[in-house]
Amino acid sequence: MATGRMRTLFFPMSLAAALLAAGCASNPPPDEQLASAEAAVASALAAGAAEHAPAELRSAQEKLALAKRWIAARDYEPARWLAEQVRVDAELAVAKAAHAAARKVAP
Numbered sequence: 740m741a742t743g744r745m746r747t748l749f750f751p752m753s754l755a756a757a758l759l760a761a762g763c764a765s766n767p768p769p770d771e772q773l774a775s776a777e778a779a780v781a782s783a784l785a786a787g788a789a790e791h792a793p794a795e796l797r798s799a800q801e802k803l804a805l806a807k808r809w810i811a812a813r814d815y816e817p818a819r820w821l822a823e824q825v826r827v828d829a830e831l832a833v834a835k836a837a838h839a840a841a842r843k844v845a846p
Contacts, residue, residue, distance in 0.1 A: 766815050766816065767815065768810060768813075768815050768818075769806075769810070769815055769818050769819040769822055772818075772819050772822035772823060772826075773806060773807070773810065773818070773822050775822065775826055776799075776803055776806065776821075776822040776823075776825035776826050776829070777803065779799070779825060779826045779829035779830060779833075780796070780799050780800060780803055780825065780829045782829065782833055783795075783796050783799060783829040783830075783832040783833050783836070784796070786832070786833045786836040786837060786840075787836040787839070787840065788829075788832035788833060788835065788836045790836070790839075791832075791835055791836040791838075791839035791840070792831070792832035792833075792835035792836050792839075795828050795829075795831045795832035795835060796828075796829070796832045798828045799825045799828035799829040799832060802821045802824050802825045802828065803821075803822075803825045805821055806818045806821035806822045806825060809821065
């Protein structure tokens with residue numbers, strides 16, 4: 740009798756364990772997004788965003804720091820979203836810096 744009851748409990752528990760493991764594996768750390776975000780901030784700095792787009796650069800840097808905190812807390816979805824926002828903010832900073840540089844060159 741105990742063997743039948745164990746079989747009855749084994750399948751649902753195995754299924755629950757498999758689903759839990761699959762759920763954890765489907766949300767890996769956003770390593771690629773973070774690397775892309777860091778590269779975008781570095782590009783913005785190299786383009787002169789500190790001078791020509793300080794608000795956008797500061798926003799990107801603050802979001803990057805926050806994304807790293809979310810990763811440290813192992814909450815990867817907000818970190819992934821923030822890393823994308825960092826990239827967008829940094830690209831805007833690069834565009835503004837390039838625009839400012841072009842205006843200096845133009846007579």
